[in-house]
Amino acid sequence: MRFTTESTSSDGTTERDFVLDGVPGVLWTPPGTPTGLVLGAHGGGQHKRAPGAIARAHLCAAAGLAVVTLDSPGHGERPRTAEDDRFITEIRSRITAGRDAGALLAEYNALLAARAIPEWRSVLDTLPDTGVLPGTGATTGFWGTSMGSAIGIPLVAAEPRIRAAVFGLVGATEALTRAAAAITVPVRFLLQWDDQLIARDAGLAMFDAFATRQKSLHANPGGHGEVPEHELPAAVTFLAG
Amino acid sequence: MRFTTESTSSDGTTERDFVLDGVPGVLWTPPGTPTGLVLGAHGGGQHKRAPGAIARAHLCAAAGLAVVTLDSPGHGERPRTAEDDRFITEIRSRITAGRDAGALLAEYNALLAARAIPEWRSVLDTLPDTGVLPGTGATTGFWGTSMGSAIGIPLVAAEPRIRAAVFGLVGATEALTRAAAAITVPVRFLLQWDDQLIARDAGLAMFDAFATRQKSLHANPGGHGEVPEHELPAAVTFLAG
Numbered sequence: 001m002r003f004t005t006e007s008t009s010s011d012g013t014t015e016r017d018f019v020l021d022g023v024p025g026v027l028w029t030p031p032g033t034p035t036g037l038v039l040g041a042h043g044g045g046q047h048k049r050a051p052g053a054i055a056r057a058h059l060c061a062a063a064g065l066a067v068v069t070l071d072s073p074g075h076g077e078r079p080r081t082a083e084d085d086r087f088i089t090e091i092r093s094r095i096t097a098g099r100d101a102g103a104l105l106a107e108y109n110a111l112l113a114a115r116a117i118p119e120w121r122s123v124l125d126t127l128p129d130t131g132v133l134p135g136t137g138a139t140t141g142f143w144g145t146s147m148g149s150a151i152g153i154p155l156v157a158a159e160p161r162i163r164a165a166v167f168g169l170v171g172a173t174e175a176l177t178r179a180a181a182a183i184t185v186p187v188r189f190l191l192q193w194d195d196q197l198i199a200r201d202a203g204l205a206m207f208d209a210f211a212t213r214q215k216s217l218h219a220n221p222g223g224h225g226e227v228p229e230h231e232l233p234a235a236v237t238f239l240a241g
Numbered sequence: 242m243r244f245t246t247e248s249t250s251s252d253g254t255t256e257r258d259f260v261l262d263g264v265p266g267v268l269w270t271p272p273g274t275p276t277g278l279v280l281g282a283h284g285g286g287q288h289k290r291a292p293g294a295i296a297r298a299h300l301c302a303a304a305g306l307a308v309v310t311l312d313s314p315g316h317g318e319r320p321r322t323a324e325d326d327r328f329i330t331e332i333r334s335r336i337t338a339g340r341d342a343g344a345l346l347a348e349y350n351a352l353l354a355a356r357a358i359p360e361w362r363s364v365l366d367t368l369p370d371t372g373v374l375p376g377t378g379a380t381t382g383f384w385g386t387s388m389g390s391a392i393g394i395p396l397v398a399a400e401p402r403i404r405a406a407v408f409g410l411v412g413a414t415e416a417l418t419r420a421a422a423a424i425t426v427p428v429r430f431l432l433q434w435d436d437q438l439i440a441r442d443a444g445l446a447m448f449d450a451f452a453t454r455q456k457s458l459h460a461n462p463g464g465h466g467e468v469p470e471h472e473l474p475a476a477v478t479f480l481a482g
Contacts, residue, residue, distance in 0.1 A: 193449070208434070216459055217434075219448070219457065
């Protein structure tokens with residue numbers, strides 16, 4: 001993990017760019033010793049420094065949590081493969097034509113997850129040795145909705161170092177259902193009641209699939225991108241608790 | 242509204258018993274001037290001073306909110322009518338026999354609501370003149386699940402003085418759906434994912450029916466009586482906000 005830049009904003013949050021095995025990421029740390037670490041995955045078409053990712057990082061930092069994020073495969077500064085291009089073109093054209101893109105999106109997200117999971121595990125292997133995050137090993141959480149959940153659900157299922165997770169905006173598939181059945185840590189699941197990309201029943205089935213008894217579904221009116229503001233500090237409290 | 246007893250507990254909460262038009266109730270007030278008033282309705286088979294009602298009152302008081310509760314018709318110190326007895330006997334016998342008591346429970350709750358709604362409106366008419374609650378007129382909320390929601394949903398639909406509501410553990414019926422379509426204040430709705438009394442789809446349909454855009458569904462694993470502890474302070478924060 002090679003840190004390339006470091007700056008501190010007016011709220012005291014320090015931001016470090018890094019590259020790990022060719023994958024660019026950002027680490028945000030609060031003033032003082034962080035009380036936990038959040039793995040913050042972005043959604044499809046977003047990147048490590050999208051406005052939502054930055055807002056989330058500062059909210060977490062204000063609660064004493066460090067946040068690490070990566071550009072997902074084919075996103076941000078990372079090159080797209082020919083396969084990425086084929087999927088993206090076809091998904092966009094289906095959405096534009098008003099056709100259902102759900103199954104194709106799920107298929108593409110599963111491919112991205114297979115590429116992203118080893119990258120996130122590598123972050124967990126490497127970050128403790130950098131010395132920038134003393135004492136947060138036991139309290140790592142995950143936060144990622146939409147494509148971030150398509151990556152995060154199999155990641156959290158495979159990764160005992162992650163102790164709590166915020167997921168959402170994702171529908172049940174066979175692979176995600178199987179992964180969710182292996183998740184026993186506390187889960188917060190966000191569902192948009194009028195999600196135009198995820199059928200309501202598929203979202204409810206996804207929540208149903210988590211094996212953990214400590215899970216809460218928070219459903220709110222609005223479309224895929226309209227999670228209400230109040231869910232963000234509530235998710236921070238959940239991860240910090 | 243005739244106050245009969247007054248005592249202050251070690252956390253500074255003052256508790257007053259009262260009788261209003263023959264209906265016994267309790268008013269809990271925090272130390273200092275309350276920032277709001279919560280109408281706290283109890284569930285079926287409970288009463289104004291059931292453990293859950295007391296715990297809720299102290300949580301609210303700790304957040305600066307006053308709480309008023311009433312014995313519902315046929316509950317607590319109030320006499321049961323012959324009709325109450327017939328319903329209760331038949332509902333219990335169906336539950337004991339493992340048969341579905343939902344429709345009968347909904348029918349009974351609708352009858353209780355018709356009797357309880359004027360009593361709650363009378364509390365709102367009368368309480369300001371008692372002088373014990375200065376300055377809370379604009380911030381009245383309602384909190385009642387199960388039978389408390391069967392009463393509360395038509396009450397909040399009819400009562401513009403109530404500005405926010407916590408409902409839950411209740412399934413859609415024709416009458417409740419119609420009432421919910423008239424509710425435009427913020428709503429928090431609690432649903433138990435494995436509720437043995439309320440079918441999951443009926444609970445989800447109830448959430449769907451509220452006209453307000455400011456509504457959140459919080460669903461958690463467990464049966465009808467197993468709402469997790471963390472939802473209580475979260476509901477207080479919602480009502481205090």
